Amino acid sequence: MPGKSLEQQSVMVEQSCRRCRTNPAVLVVRTEPVCGECFSKYVHTKVIKRMESFRVRFTSPDQLRKILLPISFGISSVSLLHILDRQLQTQKSKTGRTGYSLHVIHVDTSSVEPSAPDAGLLSQLKDRYPHHIYASVPLHELFMSSADGSPSEAYKDLTEDSSLEDMPADQKLLFLIGSLPSATARADVISTLRTRLLVQCAKDLGCEGILWGDSTTRLAEKTLAETAKGRGFALPWQIGDGDSPFGLTFNYPVRDLLKKELTAYASITEPPLFPLIYEPPKTSQPAPSSKSTTIDDLMKQYFESVEENFPSIVSNVVRTTTKLEAPSTFLSEARCKLCNMPVADGRFGIHGWGGDQEDGLDISGKPSRELCYGCTRSVPPTVTLSQGVK
Amino acid sequence: MPPSPCAICKTNRALILRPKNHQKLCKPCFLSVFESEIHHTITTNNLFHRGERIAIGASGGKDSTVLASVLKTLNERYDYGVELILLSIDEGIKGYRDDSLETVKRNAQQYNMPLTILGYSELYGWTMDQVVEQVGKKGNCTYCGVFRRQALDRGAARLGVKHVVTGHNADDVAETVLMNLLRGDLPRLSRTTSIITSTPSAALANPSSSSPSSPPSHTNIKRSKPLKYAYEKEIVLYAHHKNLDYFSTECIYSPEAFRGSARALIKNLERVRPSAILDVVRSGEDMARLVPGSDEGCGGGCESQGGNGGQIPVAEEEDGGCGSSGGRTVGGDMAAVERQLALNENAQENGLEVEIRTVGVKSQGCERSDSLRSDVVSLVNGKSGQRVKGQAFTPRKTPQRQVMGQCKRCGYLSSQEICKACVLLEGLNKNRPKNQIEVDGHGQEEANEAVDAIEVGLQQVKIEGI
Numbered sequence: 001m002p003g004k005s006l007e008q009q010s011v012m013v014e015q016s017c018r019r020c021r022t023n024p025a026v027l028v029v030r031t032e033p034v035c036g037e038c039f040s041k042y043v044h045t046k047v048i049k050r051m052e053s054f055r056v057r058f059t060s061p062d063q064l065r066k067i068l069l070p071i072s073f074g075i076s077s078v079s080l081l082h083i084l085d086r087q088l089q090t091q092k093s094k095t096g097r098t099g100y101s102l103h104v105i106h107v108d109t110s111s112v113e114p115s116a117p118d119a120g121l122l123s124q125l126k127d128r129y130p131h132h133i134y135a136s137v138p139l140h141e142l143f144m145s146s147a148d149g150s151p152s153e154a155y156k157d158l159t160e161d162s163s164l165e166d167m168p169a170d171q172k173l174l175f176l177i178g179s180l181p182s183a184t185a186r187a188d189v190i191s192t193l194r195t196r197l198l199v200q201c202a203k204d205l206g207c208e209g210i211l212w213g214d215s216t217t218r219l220a221e222k223t224l225a226e227t228a229k230g231r232g233f234a235l236p237w238q239i240g241d242g243d244s245p246f247g248l249t250f251n252y253p254v255r256d257l258l259k260k261e262l263t264a265y266a267s268i269t270e271p272p273l274f275p276l277i278y279e280p281p282k283t284s285q286p287a288p289s290s291k292s293t294t295i296d297d298l299m300k301q302y303f304e305s306v307e308e309n310f311p312s313i314v315s316n317v318v319r320t321t322t323k324l325e326a327p328s329t330f331l332s333e334a335r336c337k338l339c340n341m342p343v344a345d346g347r348f349g350i351h352g353w354g355g356d357q358e359d360g361l362d363i364s365g366k367p368s369r370e371l372c373y374g375c376t377r378s379v380p381p382t383v384t385l386s387q388g389v390k
Numbered sequence: 391m392p393p394s395p396c397a398i399c400k401t402n403r404a405l406i407l408r409p410k411n412h413q414k415l416c417k418p419c420f421l422s423v424f425e426s427e428i429h430h431t432i433t434t435n436n437l438f439h440r441g442e443r444i445a446i447g448a449s450g451g452k453d454s455t456v457l458a459s460v461l462k463t464l465n466e467r468y469d470y471g472v473e474l475i476l477l478s479i480d481e482g483i484k485g486y487r488d489d490s491l492e493t494v495k496r497n498a499q500q501y502n503m504p505l506t507i508l509g510y511s512e513l514y515g516w517t518m519d520q521v522v523e524q525v526g527k528k529g530n531c532t533y534c535g536v537f538r539r540q541a542l543d544r545g546a547a548r549l550g551v552k553h554v555v556t557g558h559n560a561d562d563v564a565e566t567v568l569m570n571l572l573r574g575d576l577p578r579l580s581r582t583t584s585i586i587t588s589t590p591s592a593a594l595a596n597p598s599s600s601s602p603s604s605p606p607s608h609t610n611i612k613r614s615k616p617l618k619y620a621y622e623k624e625i626v627l628y629a630h631h632k633n634l635d636y637f638s639t640e641c642i643y644s645p646e647a648f649r650g651s652a653r654a655l656i657k658n659l660e661r662v663r664p665s666a667i668l669d670v671v672r673s674g675e676d677m678a679r680l681v682p683g684s685d686e687g688c689g690g691g692c693e694s695q696g697g698n699g700g701q702i703p704v705a706e707e708e709d710g711g712c713g714s715s716g717g718r719t720v721g722g723d724m725a726a727v728e729r730q731l732a733l734n735e736n737a738q739e740n741g742l743e744v745e746i747r748t749v750g751v752k753s754q755g756c757e758r759s760d761s762l763r764s765d766v767v768s769l770v771n772g773k774s775g776q777r778v779k780g781q782a783f784t785p786r787k788t789p790q791r792q793v794m795g796q797c798k799r800c801g802y803l804s805s806q807e808i809c810k811a812c813v814l815l816e817g818l819n820k821n822r823p824k825n826q827i828e829v830d831g832h833g834q835e836e837a838n839e840a841v842d843a844i845e846v847g848l849q850q851v852k853i854e855g856i
């Protein structure tokens with residue numbers, strides 16, 4: 001509901017803004033009553049501070065720095081686009097040029113995610129922020145054969161079976177997702193493939209990095225969800241700013257803003273951002289079964305409640321996790337064939353550690369696949385792309 | 391549904407749906423796979439060595455009873471050559487331990503293991519009942535938690551035993567991983583994922599605790615958790631199918647909000663994906679290696695080190711499990727951390743520094759000394775009230791690495807000069823009137839409401855079990 005959270009947080013007693021001490025406060029930000037104007041400023045400052053390295057003065061006039069901005073039509077990514085659009089306009093009006101240019105990419109997952117947003121929203125975005133380059137890319141593009149007919153890297157990574165090579169890419173994707181054992185596994189693999197496709201797009205477009213729209217709340221969800229999926233080893237690259245293992249930089253400029261703050265922000269912009277934002281249909285079934293609930297859903301609901309009363313704890317989860325250090329040797333480590341993350345000492349799969357369930361049992365015929373622990377949980381050895389039948 | 395054969399022997403009818411991976415097993419195969427996994431944990435981590443005397447921390451509950459039973463079975467089957475004894479702690483709360491201690495006494499006979507019951511009065515000179523008499527009901531949880539954490543080590547030292555095993559299971563470890571992420575405590579996350587922990591002199595090559603001038607010798611006790619990878623549900627199943635005699639009781643303490651919240655998450659995760667508990671443990675071990683400066687943080691998964699490698703000093707901390715959290719008031723800890731973090735954030739925002747007056751912290755023993763050293767500043771027991779003033783003070787610039795030393799009084803591992811237990815004891819022994827531990831009633835109420843809200847949030851995603 002647009003503006004709902006703003007009303008919820010509205011100040012009951014007439015108070016003046018704690019910041020400008022002039023305008024009446026309209027909402028409370030981290031215990032401080034502020035007016036709309038000061039709140040906007042607060043949101044912008046939080047994001048722009050994280051965009052320090054993209055200032056005009058760090059770019060020579062003949063240099064064209066391109067960055068990819070993935071758009072999911074969620075509140076965070078749309079707000080980020082809105083703020084960056086303003087930053088670019090300000091840069092232009094002040095210096096006559098910009099520090100960077102944006103490629104706004106939407107990955108269309110509608111073939112495998114029934115609740116995916118309508119890719120048509122992209123044209124509305126384009127109308128409102130016309131100065132950037134937009135594209136919608138279907139997720140199965142990852143499995144498209146190259147011009148000379150050879151199978152895509154991602155497809156080769158995932159199967160050695162060539163019998164399905166001629167199958168259209170969208171069918172390959174459907175087969176893979178359809179063969180996964182649970183909703184958690186499907187959501188996990190879809191988001192893994194999405195990241196992989198965005199990295200590929202960024203490289204194809206000559207972008208130096210990706211600006212992810214994750215809010216503080218989203219990053220906290222991700223921290224616990226990835227931990228629960230056995231992907232703790234990859235957290236430094238999923239939460240931290242800077243060099244990713246993919247030869248691009250990853251940055252999270254919205255990392256200092258809570259989801260509820262962005263919700264409030266999206267309703268006070270002029271005009272509000274809500275028409276551009278896609279809200280997935282509320283899955284308010286009385287008791288969702290364990291079949292339809294995913295680990296991501298659990299963490300999302302959990303942090304929505306924590307954020308309400310303990311916002312600083314949410315921020316602290318993210319701040320703390322950001323301190324995890326990627327091992328210095330990561331560039332030389334073997335990579336997972338699905339998520340492409342570096343796997344320390346090539347410890348693929350779910351075996352060969354203290355908590356190995358199969359040890360002491362007969363595990364003959366164990367396929368040796370180069371998938372990390374987390375990917376192996378989602379794509380167990382019984383699943384292969386070539387036999388992925390629903 | 392037609393009866394399906396056991397997934398392992400393919401002969402017997404499957405009667406058990408294995409909680410860990412939903413394998414359908416017959417009873418003998420379940421018992422055998424459960425035991426062989428613990429054997430695997432013990433051997434790959436080199437937990438035991440021949441001739442070692444090992445005290446099993448026995449509470450009469452399911453975890454420690456199963457631990458005692460399985461260790462006896464494995465010691466005979468695989469000839470570990472270790473001597474197993476039972477060690478129980480009696481807090482001295484009238485009536486509280488009666489049934490569980492009776493259970494432990496029966497276990498001692500059933501397993502033919504010597505049993506020692508040590509009371510707080512012997513270990514500290516105070517029973518919990520006496521402590522309550524002295525400090526009142528409100529403050530006693532601090533004492534119980536701190537005393538409990540050291541009790542097994544102190545008890546083992548009295549018995550001349552250098553290795554204590556505890557019944558912490560995979561659920562406990564997973565819960566602790568999530569809890570420490572929520573609390574923002576990486577050093578503790580790193581330590582508690584380790585399967586072997588030890589007080590510092592045990593980690594040193596050659597402890598010289600025999601020298602008369604050194605503090606009492608409970609400085610070199612090794613602790614390990616052979617059930618670290620065993621699911622709580624499987625422990626219950628094992629106890630059931632082996633007809634083990636254990637005392638089933640819910641912990642009388644409600645867990646602090648961080649732990650309670652983490653526990654609820656773990657339960658929900660297990661429903662969504664049975665392997666999730668194990669997966670959290672694995673993530674915890676992997677993340678322990680990524681904690682800055684934790685070169686030793688191999689989390690027990692580091693097999694190349696073997697032997698005594700990978701032993702990590704354990705501090706006076708809760709490392710999972712019921713009761714070890716010391717029973718703080720619900721929500722208090724979360725609300726206190728939230729208040730402190732919010733203040734820090736505001737201060738940073740405004741370029742100011744806040745003074746953190748840790749009134750009462752020093753005199754009562756700080757529950758969260760680790761946190762105070764990191765940038766997560768929390769106050770003791772969620773009872774911070776409004777003790778924080780916005781005055782200038784020199785902050786710690788960077789989160790310091792925790793420096794572990796030994797308590798000057800008792801030699802126990804401590805990040806402070808005097809360990810928490812000794813600080814508390816000093817207070818008690820001074821025989822002061824009622825200790826000033828106050829609960830900010832209003833804040834507490836708010837905290838409870840907030841925690842309720844979280845629980846409601848969790849209930850909304852409560853899903854049907856299997």
Ligand SMILES: [Zn+2]
Nearest residue numbers: 017020035038
């Ligand atoms: Zn204002």
Ligand SMILES: [Zn+2]
Nearest residue numbers: 336339372375
């Ligand atoms: Zn992977």
